Amino acid sequence: MFRNTFSMKQFRHRLAYGEALPQMVILGILCGLICGLVLGSFRTLLETPLEHLLPNQDSENFEGLPTWLHFLLPIIGSLVLIAILSRVTPLNRKVGITHLLERMAYHQGYLPITNAIIQFFVAALALLFGHSVGKEGPAIHLGAACGSQLGQRLNLPNNTLRILVGCGAAAGISATFNTPLAGVVFAMEVVLLEYTVIGFMPVMVSAATGALVVQFMFGNAWALTVPTMQIESLQEIPYVAFLGGIIGLLAVIFIALMKAAMQWSNHSSFGYKSRLLLAGVLTGSVAVFYPQVMGMGYDTVTSALQGEIGLGLLFGILIAKCLLTPIVLGLGMPAGLIGPTFFIxxxxxxxxxxxGSSAVNQTVAHPGFYALLGMGSMMGAVANAPMAALVAILELTGNPNIIFPAMISIVVSNLIARYVFRMPSIFVISMHLQGMDYRYRPLTQMLNSSSAQSLMNRNFINSDPTISTQGASKILESSPSWLLIIEESKYILLSPGDLHTAVQQALSPEEQIDLLRIPALRLDTSMIDSKATLQQALEQMARDGVEALCIVTDRNEILGLLTRDQIEAFYREN
Known part of the structure; x- marks a missing residue:
């Protein structure tokens, strides 16, 4: 009975249309389950060894190690990474959010499984050996790869694949920080670059499901311990804006340093092995003086939020982390930068x-309150994700009183980075340095969100190049939209109206009509896979110099026809 009520072929066909919301929600739940399991495994791989090896069974306590290990541990980690990556092709070494955006921009969201597996292990090793990086970028890549692989395994249309990548990215953020809504907003703001119902709903359920899976595995605890705090007086608002400006300047420094390191890496004669070793030496050297820079540093962030770190140490850690992390990442360390931006x-x-509290005589908010504002402002400015940063701060605190001051500081920091210094997000800069582009084009986004199948015309009849007048009359009785003429493996479309004129002009029913010679509208065609989006169809028409396409299955069966006029009518109506 189940076979009669469910067909995978019908399920795929339904997904080609924009209104396939129930199907997308089901896929979003399935994606969230897979992502939750994968990211739970990633977290286990990180925390279990560190809890056994670091003092006091604290997976963040790199500070408790002896000084000689602070220096040697990152260097040993670099050597281990070199040994692994030397066995991998350059294409498979591409990991992280930049790799994800590249696959979205140029490959319709097809993320290779090999790159995801490499990301899983190299990011874990970098963090296990105390490199000054984060796990959030790898988590987003892993989540997105889970969504992409789900779509690939089920042979789903490319417009669906893109949404599943967004589902996985949202689940990655959600499972890492236990902030489902921030994951949704990040996926829509950075990965999908659009807010639509058909995209928002599956991404939302995927983020929620991913968070639930990780909560089931590890409990309902946030990655950071945030005390309840609020602004004491509206007179602090100018200082909040000042904080946003300073954080914006730090974001500009961070982006500029990482950009310079990436440019040096691209033009340097040093190979990736030397660069990774240099990253290890730099991290070890800084960690001798400030071991707080090692690993994810959530314990240090929590101490800053609690106001437990003194002024001098805060200043030293800030300079060390702000200089070290962008250089290490720019040298090619295969891990993330969102966590370090939170830290800084x-x-x-x-x-x-x-x-601020020492500069004025009146009561001001707790230093941890400003630390919280700094987290959101830095993350929003570096990643160009102000809304995701605001939502993350709100979810981490559960305190609506944070919204107003956080909005001010995040807006100011983004204005400083975007409009004063003209700095795009670090992910866009990374793509530009690799000769790629990832800009928001509304028309492209709209065409990418719809499948070629959703517009194809099934009302056509196959025909030989030459037919009798009587045969042509029978064809016209069925009122086809097009005749598909097959000649030496070439496919040409003919307008039925022109055939009708030729039939009327024929002298007898037996007269032969050459469909390739009669005066008529004929369109040359080429083939395109049924999983393609409308954007891919338009690009192929331009590439092949044709005005129509035959939509074909994996077995080269023609499902329908698509013309340029249909695509143009679609985006005029929408």
Missing amino acids: GAIAGGLLGIL
Whole structure:
């Protein structure tokens, strides 16, 4: 009975249309389950060894190690990474959010499984050996790869594949920080670059499902411990805006340093092995003086939020982390930068909170409150994701009183980075340095969100190049939209109206009509896969110099026809 009520072929066909919301929600739940399991495994791989090896069974306590290990551990980690990556092709070494955006921009969201597997292990090793990087970027890549692989395994249309990548990215953020809504907003703001119902609903359920899976595995605990805080007086608002400006400047420095390191890496004669070793030496050297820069640093961020770190140490950690992390990442360390931006923002905000309280005589908010504002402002400015940063701060605190001051600081920091210094997001800069582009084009986004199948015309009849007048009359009785003429493996479309004129002019029913010679509208065609989007169809028409396409299955069976006029009518109506 199940076979009679469910058909995978019908399921795929339904997904080609924009209104396939129930099907997309089902896929979103399935994607969230897979992502939750994968990211739960990733977290286990990180935390279990560190809890056994670091002092006090604290997976963040790199500070408790002896000084000689602070220096040697990152270098050993670099050597291990070199040994692994030397066995991998350059294409498979591409990982992280930039790789994800590249696959979205140029490959319709087809993320290779090999790159995801490499990301899983190299990111874990980088963090296990104390490199100054984060796990959030790898988590987003892993989640997106899970969504992409789900779509690929089920042979789903490309417009669906793109949404599943967004579902996975949202689940990655959600499972890492236990912030489902921030995951949704990040996926829509950075990965999909659009807000639509058909995209929002599956992404939302995927983020929620991913968070539930990780909560089931590890409990309902946030990655950071945030005390309940609020602004004490509206007179602090100018200082909140000042904080946003300072954080914006730090974001510009971070982006500029990472850009310079990437440019040096691209033009340097040093190979990736030397660069990774240099990253290890730099991290070890800085960690000798400030071991807080090692690993994810959530314990240091939590201390900053609690106001437990003194002014001098905050300043030293800030300089060390802000200089070290972008250089290490620019040298090619295969891990993330979202966590480090949280770290830098929290330290800078805590520092400004202490300075602010000592500069005025009146009561001001707790330094941890400013650390929290710094986290959101730094992340929003570096990643160009202000809404995701605001939502993340709100979810981490559960305190609506944070919204107003956070909006001010995040807006100011983004204005400083985007409009004063003209700095795009670090992900866009990374793509530009690789000769790629990832701009928002509304028309392209709209065409990519719809499948070629959703517009194809099934009302056509196959015909030989030459037919009798009587045969042509029978064809015209069925009122086809097109005649598909097959000649030496070439496919040409003919307008039925022109055939009708030729039939009327024929002298007898037996007269032969050459469909390739009669005066008529004829369109040359080429083939395109049934999974293609309308954007892919338009690009192929331009590439092949044709005005129509035959939509074919994997077995080269023709499902329908698509003309340029149909696509143009579609985007005029929408």
